[in-house]
Amino acid sequence: MPVIRFVREGLDVECYPGENLREVALRAGVELYGLKGKLGNCGGCGQCITCFVGVADDGADQTGPPALSARTAVEDRKLQGRPQNWRLACQALVERSLVVLTRPQLGGGQGDALLAAASLTPLPAGPIAWPAPPETPQAKEEESATADEAEPDGPSAGDTVR
Numbered sequence: 001m002p003v004i005r006f007v008r009e010g011l012d013v014e015c016y017p018g019e020n021l022r023e024v025a026l027r028a029g030v031e032l033y034g035l036k037g038k039l040g041n042c043g044g045c046g047q048c049i050t051c052f053v054g055v056a057d058d059g060a061d062q063t064g065p066p067a068l069s070a071r072t073a074v075e076d077r078k079l080q081g082r083p084q085n086w087r088l089a090c091q092a093l094v095e096r097s098l099v100v101l102t103r104p105q106l107g108g109g110q111g112d113a114l115l116a117a118a119s120l121t122p123l124p125a126g127p128i129a130w131p132a133p134p135e136t137p138q139a140k141e142e143e144s145a146t147a148d149e150a151e152p153d154g155p156s157a158g159d160t161v162r
């Protein structure tokens with residue numbers, strides 16, 4: 001399973017293949033946004049251009065599939081003039097392990113150096129910690145019903161049966 005190394009946060013996070021990078025980051029408590037994005041972001045619609053990330057390994061030098069899904073048309077339009085290894089987290093699906101730098105616009109151009117340094121340590125092989133599935137009201141009801149069914153109607157351990 002893919003492991004995402006968030007360089008700025010010093011965090012390795014596992015996810016399911018095909019998960020949205022923005023959603024994984026937010027679930028893990030990773031701060032994706034700078035001040036502008038914190039004040040108001042589009043919620044993942046690809047419109048606010050505040051969820052930039054820098055990516056160390058986009059699969060270009062690998063023989064396997066790329067780590068992230070291909071750039072979307074929205075990214076092609078919104079990322080014009082930005083470094084080639086920048087992505088919009090809300091538009092990218094994680095296919096295999098990679099190293100990510102959130103808010104790559106910070107740090108005076110040191111982003112690529114940070115990504116390169118973080119890439120020197122191999123990513124752990126998953127699974128390391130599975131994300132908990134989202135809890136739905138239906139799942140809670142089913143769990144409650146299962147617990148009720150487990151209650152024995154007959155004699156309990158301390159009862160005398162004749």
Ligand code: FES
Pocket residue numbers: 041042043044045046047048049050051088089090091
């Ligand atoms: S969250 Fe707005 S562009 Fe990604």
